[in-house]
Amino acid sequence: MTDVGVVLGSLALRGPVLAASGTFGYGTEVPLLERRALGGMVSKGIFLRPRAGTAPPRIVETPSGMLNAIGLQGPGVEALIRDYAPAWAGWEFPVLVNLNGESVEEYGELAARLDGVPGVAGFEVNISCPNVDQGGMYFGNDPVAAARVTAAVRRRTRLPVWVKLTPMVTDIGVIARAVEAEGADALCAVNTFVGMSIDLRTRRPRLANRTGGLSGPAVRPLAVHLANQAAGAVRIPVVGIGGIATAEDALEFLVAGCAAVQVGTATFIDGGAIAAVHDGIAAYLEREGIASLEKLPRCLPRD
Amino acid sequence: MTDVGVVLGSLALRGPVLAASGTFGYGTEVPLLERRALGGMVSKGIFLRPRAGTAPPRIVETPSGMLNAIGLQGPGVEALIRDYAPAWAGWEFPVLVNLNGESVEEYGELAARLDGVPGVAGFEVNISCPNVDQGGMYFGNDPVAAARVTAAVRRRTRLPVWVKLTPMVTDIGVIARAVEAEGADALCAVNTFVGMSIDLRTRRPRLANRTGGLSGPAVRPLAVHLANQAAGAVRIPVVGIGGIATAEDALEFLVAGCAAVQVGTATFIDGGAIAAVHDGIAAYLEREGIASLEKLPRCLPRD
Amino acid sequence: MFQPEAPLVERRQVARDLFVLAFAAPEVAAAALPGQFVNLLLRPGPLLRRPFSVHRATEGRVEILLRAVGAGTAGLLALRPGDCVSLLGPLGAGFRLDAAWGSIALLSGGLGVAPFPLAAQAARAAGLEVTWVHGARTAADLCSEWEGDRVVWATDDGSRGFAGSAVDAVPEVGAILACGPNPMLAAVARRWPEAQVAVETYMGCGTGVCLGCAVPKAAGGYDRACSEGPVYRAGDIDWPALPDHLHYRLTA
């Protein structure tokens, strides 16, 4: 059988397909998924304190995509440690916690609190959060703020630190390099794209939050390009995210230079999506006579 | 009948729906379209000199969208003046010429050459072009370069100058204000989004040009958001573009603060798309008891 | 929870524009409880699944009741016998039934009638006397099929049965189960906070992971309609904060 294992810094995954943050809960509520295919899982985004989330409607379907504005509803870090981490400790794949803060300090505190908790294998730092200290501008839109968040987390843990990039920037390479320089172990590219949909009956935005994040197949060509740019800009591994529903979709990211991928929206539609992606990647490598995923030829921007 | 006319600076349009640049040729090859519904037309992008364009493949279909990399193939400004402008002079709607340059000077020269040519009613300045003087960075990604291009065109003509914004920026409001300050009469938001698709047989990008511009319904929620941001940032009118196929789609942009819209990819699929959008807008206003398009309530970011 | 490819086996019309579709899905039919729903995927079709209450579940068939309101429902109504959908379910927490109530009313407005045939069967099996109270705009819109011990019709225009809202036509009973447009359910909540209501929300996943289906609670915070709901004690919902989910459409 073809070897689809991947090594991402200090983390060895049995397969290249992870469940994306916010689309898999805390891993406890997805009865259909064939867990054997999971390379890893990223938890729903967590803050220090519990958050109620935004008012509904929170979801709007768009052509080949969906907008969401959940507002990072969640129980807060203490409840996560108490209610979910113990189960993770027994699972056969690593669980990364998706970290969110309103200030640089909050990110650091979260990492410190979670460092060493059994079941927590690493962190995915979500920098697509509004920076309350800077008037709500996203951390991820500014290389300086993105670097400071990365450094704050890095200082407080020896677990793997992945940083999840926002696509809403002029040059993703600049942010990628800034984050790499502060010691990130991997980059995740990309988070959702900001979008809006208008209700013509009320002539107001359909989402109570006005705007939301676009995910799903619609964004895939954009995400492949951004992941490719990020992979070309840094030496650390890049995890590709955005609109993956099939093995072909995932392979586009892998050939574009990603070491692994995450699947989000597709799992809402098909409880077997992750298994199909995993199995299809293995079948492709086999058919193409490529001995292992590490040997898959990549196509970076400079090629 | 409801009044769907719009006034954009010195240009009065009989309806709010224009044909988008590059999707309508020079207006001479679209036999099915019901011209009665056209508020105006933007020509295929023109350079000073003839350009062969990029190698094929130039088109890739994606979920609810398409990538294109045409490379601004065209006959150059002299042939445009000779072969197309004379016909435009007799048409019952204005034709704007989409201007493209490799340097600030080229934009200015183009405007000067076309100013006063019968049939040319105004300009749409495409700043999503690589700035050869600055290592190929797009003019539209940098507020300073975008402003300089606008100023260069503004100085050489008294015709309306519209500037077409790229979506690939961290803050579209900054570019919008920079361009407004140099005397643009209107903004067009937005151009295509950069994307990529990989061929798994060759493990190379499907487009010969590697990357292309994503258009079609997939991008609509992103474009509505950006048009809304642009409209909130400036006082000049904004023309909404991106994924419009139906009257509902167009109305989302209009409610989001746009004065008019452009339809592109949809005309590839349905030769009656522009007429359907135009008629549907009129029907909506009528049904909602809104006397004219100018009275349609808008929903700007600050609302 | 199951996710079979389920073929359409029957389609029948039960009112103007209102249809019942039956899919063969034995495990789902066997497991479905009243008030639960299924989440259907059409291919080719829109991206997300579409939630529908289980209307009936007998002999290996899952029935749903629907009207074409958008692309998904129109696509479902264009299916022909033998065409398959991916049918995920049963999902959610259904109605609670208690023999001690003696009698119940199943109160529905329009499409809200969907979950009640299954509920009526279960209620009668539990020894409850069932009054079927069903309202619509006009006689032609009333669902022609009903189940229970007696029926009360209501129409806004008085063309059949009680003239006015079905909410005003509910007799004295031990308990009320209601389903219909969210504004109608808000009226139910004002009158009978103890009633059980099945609400509609937009859904991403239907399985509890996306948090898209938020139901605002009177006590603060949000529940998931797909997991803790879609059935709630009426008084537990913060009704003004629950959207009514009526999409405006130019062409419908």
Next chain:
Amino acid sequence: MFQPEAPLVERRQVARDLFVLAFAAPEVAAAALPGQFVNLLLRPGPLLRRPFSVHRATEGRVEILLRAVGAGTAGLLALRPGDCVSLLGPLGAGFRLDAAWGSIALLSGGLGVAPFPLAAQAARAAGLEVTWVHGARTAADLCSEWEGDRVVWATDDGSRGFAGSAVDAVPEVGAILACGPNPMLAAVARRWPEAQVAVETYMGCGTGVCLGCAVPKAAGGYDRACSEGPVYRAGDIDWPALPDHLHYRLTA
């Protein structure tokens, strides 16, 4: 050019995996010339139209020949009689025919046979003697229908007719018209630069406005396959620069 909603009126199989679909579209059928194409839109279905050569055009029917290679073609083959597509056409510039040639060969590989029944009829009507030269991988892949005065079969594996490429089975004739995979047409061009070939390119619009269908010319620059083409003098194309348009697919 017309854009009718055209119902499927017939579907027949002509080889392993190869089907002919006939749509009722009287104006298009009346106007179609050999080598022209139609651009079909499926709803629901992929975003863009799909181009297909006019296979036959008689009695108000437009026929196309196809195999399922992706979502669009699979969707077309799933249509049932009465289902409609939006059919835009006829499009492009077709084959030139000249009675002075005396005889012609219609040379096709695989699906490339698509435009030739219409071409054969027109050629015979113009007084030309028509040799139908059709090749495929193996006997089961050969299109069973043919038109003309005589036929030459060719298979890569020799299971029927000439063993080898159809290009090598062409008899002495006054002129050659060819259609098939672009690499096969490149071979035709090397041998007979005067041959007329119908090429495939990705298309955005099919009507000349998007410039997506670029055909690289030997003389430099690009033509539009949908407008100046899809039929070209073989020697006029810069073959190494023309992609072969064989998509890799994991599941096909």
